[in-house]
Amino acid sequence: MFKEVSLGQYYQADSVIHRLDPRVKLVGTLLYMISLFVFNNIFCYAVAALLLASVMMLCKVPVGYMFKGLRAVLFIMLFTVVFNVFFTTGDILFEFGIIHISKEGIKMAVLMLVRLTLLIVSASIMTLTTTPNRLTDGLEKLFRPLKLFKAPVHEVALMMSIALRFIPILSEETDKIVKAQTARGAKFDSKKLIERVKSLIPLIVPLFVSAFRRASDLALAMEARGYHGGEGRTKLYPLKYEGRDFVSYIILALYVAVIVFLGIMSARIVAFLTPENSYLTLFF
Amino acid sequence: MPIIADGLTYVYGSKTKAKTTAVDNVTFKINDGQFIGLIGHTGSGKSTLLMLLSGLIKPTSGTVYIDGEDIFAKDFDLHSIHGKVGIVFQYPENQLFEETVFKDVCFGPKNMGLDKKETELCAYEALKLVGLEDEVFYQSPFDLSGGQKRRVAIAGILSMKPKILVLDEPTAGLDPAGRKEILDLVKNLCREKGMTVILVSHSMDDVAEYVDRILVMNDGRLEIDAVPKEAFKHKEELEGFGLALPQVTQAMIKIKEIGIPVRTDAITVEEAANEIMRVLY
Numbered sequence A: 001m002f003k004e005v006s007l008g009q010y011y012q013a014d015s016v017i018h019r020l021d022p023r024v025k026l027v028g029t030l031l032y033m034i035s036l037f038v039f040n041n042i043f044c045y046a047v048a049a050l051l052l053a054s055v056m057m058l059c060k061v062p063v064g065y066m067f068k069g070l071r072a073v074l075f076i077m078l079f080t081v082v083f084n085v086f087f088t089t090g091d092i093l094f095e096f097g098i099i100h101i102s103k104e105g106i107k108m109a110v111l112m113l114v115r116l117t118l119l120i121v122s123a124s125i126m127t128l129t130t131t132p133n134r135l136t137d138g139l140e141k142l143f144r145p146l147k148l149f150k151a152p153v154h155e156v157a158l159m160m161s162i163a164l165r166f167i168p169i170l171s172e173e174t175d176k177i178v179k180a181q182t183a184r185g186a187k188f189d190s191k192k193l194i195e196r197v198k199s200l201i202p203l204i205v206p207l208f209v210s211a212f213r214r215a216s217d218l219a220l221a222m223e224a225r226g227y228h229g230g231e232g233r234t235k236l237y238p239l240k241y242e243g244r245d246f247v248s249y250i251i252l253a254l255y256v257a258v259i260v261f262l263g264i265m266s267a268r269i270v271a272f273l274t275p276e277n278s279y280l281t282l283f284f
Numbered sequence B: 001m002p003i004i005a006d007g008l009t010y011v012y013g014s015k016t017k018a019k020t021t022a023v024d025n026v027t028f029k030i031n032d033g034q035f036i037g038l039i040g041h042t043g044s045g046k047s048t049l050l051m052l053l054s055g056l057i058k059p060t061s062g063t064v065y066i067d068g069e070d071i072f073a074k075d076f077d078l079h080s081i082h083g084k085v086g087i088v089f090q091y092p093e094n095q096l097f098e099e100t101v102f103k104d105v106c107f108g109p110k111n112m113g114l115d116k117k118e119t120e121l122c123a124y125e126a127l128k129l130v131g132l133e134d135e136v137f138y139q140s141p142f143d144l145s146g147g148q149k150r151r152v153a154i155a156g157i158l159s160m161k162p163k164i165l166v167l168d169e170p171t172a173g174l175d176p177a178g179r180k181e182i183l184d185l186v187k188n189l190c191r192e193k194g195m196t197v198i199l200v201s202h203s204m205d206d207v208a209e210y211v212d213r214i215l216v217m218n219d220g221r222l223e224i225d226a227v228p229k230e231a232f233k234h235k236e237e238l239e240g241f242g243l244a245l246p247q248v249t250q251a252m253i254k255i256k257e258i259g260i261p262v263r264t265d266a267i268t269v270e271e272a273a274n275e276i277m278r279v280l281y
């Protein structure tokens, strides 16, 4: 019952997307998300979906994994759809008692649905193709300029990577202690809440003791090896941009340009595509 | 309460790609009061086997019979096994959690549903058995020395009065004096209290000196099952598993190689000394 502590959600595979510099992926995902929020017309979404689809094809991660994240927000999605459909006012399509469904409502609901899906899937792809350690490295590098304002960028990054490193250790430790206490007759599956909480004490106390011990051992070991903060520290695997990273930045720039262009021009395109009273208006 | 392992097999990560068969079709029978040494190279599946025997994990196939009962049968209450088979994990002091030594040792019997008086009696006896003085009973277990903590942890198991005691490298990380004390304690439990003991160890010397029977594991399989003297005749096989003979036995083999006609089956210092005396005088 305590075993399924998932470790981020990295999916091991060998693809261009996996090999991309984490900074590219971080910046890319961020810009992508912003683009989804700033422009909400069907053309921009089409281009965004196209980009995402090509990344999905390249990344060699089973499609199921990429959509798993959606399950977590399923409820929110349903909620948004229902609210948008029923409570947006506009041209009424059907009416049924107090319920009235408008053209604008359906349009909003569909757009929200698409937007959420694109958002979640893009974030999933980033975490699926980047190990937590590379993500931390990427964040550290990206936020490095903040050091000018005395922000403890290196320290925060170090804390993050230590925390990540400790997750599997602690989960293994938890497993061991659960077994040891079970052998002493402890029951961790009581139905009553109070008993259940109480039964966790024999687990939590040793876990904390060992976490503190490990933390102090680690601090000693780091000091003994001459760790003195981030100044002048070099990396074992330094982040270095390569050809593919520059290509990705160029693609990203093109994407942004296209999206901005479409965003600004969308009104005109709609006008051009939809003569009066065409059924197509339903979509725009 | 004889223990029978019948075709025991355990596979880690059976649902994932990375499968490890930690225990592979192991079969044996252990009678009451035997002192068993379980040895094997690191990763050979010793700890996994112990957890199977004490019902903490369910085998992939095969089963364990304790007292003639299949402990993994559907209608068997696995919780009831915890009072019968006591397992002392590697570094058992990591499981201490109570405010005082005494309370910690009470945890087991209390979980078994004994009333307060019985619980305290069991705890007291167990603490005495492992040789702890009354002064430490009301100290925090976290303030004790490593060796003392280990004893408290062992007492925490003994207080449940198991008939079968299973220990996973109980001497790891102790100094020679501490090792000897723990091993003597375990030997006493077997010889005087009549417990069945299964002891996992990396040290051939410890095992040679104390146990009645040796089980050697390699890569999940049970390769040798014999009394110590017999087991140590398989020198090449043992070395193939990454295990060495007891130092005394190795020394006797060296002595023989230089031409002194000693027998090479001595496994304790005492036996070796006697043998050398016999040849010299």
Ligand SMILES: Nc1ncnc2c1ncn2[C@@H]1O[C@H](COP(=O)(O)OP(=O)(O)OP(=O)(O)O)[C@@H](O)[C@H]1O
Binding pocket: B012, B013, B020, B021, B022, B040, B041, B042, B043, B044, B045, B046, B047, B048, B049
């Ligand atoms: N929780 C686990 N998940 C996956 N594999 C495991 C797990 N625990 C052990 N293994 C694997 O099972 C095999 C046997 O492990 P086990 O701990 O039983 O060995 P051991 O003989 O006790 O070793 P040691 O002497 O180092 O304690 C090893 O190959 C190990 O990598």
Ligand SMILES: [Mg+2]
Binding pocket: B046, B047, B048, B090, B168
């Ligand atoms: Mg082990």
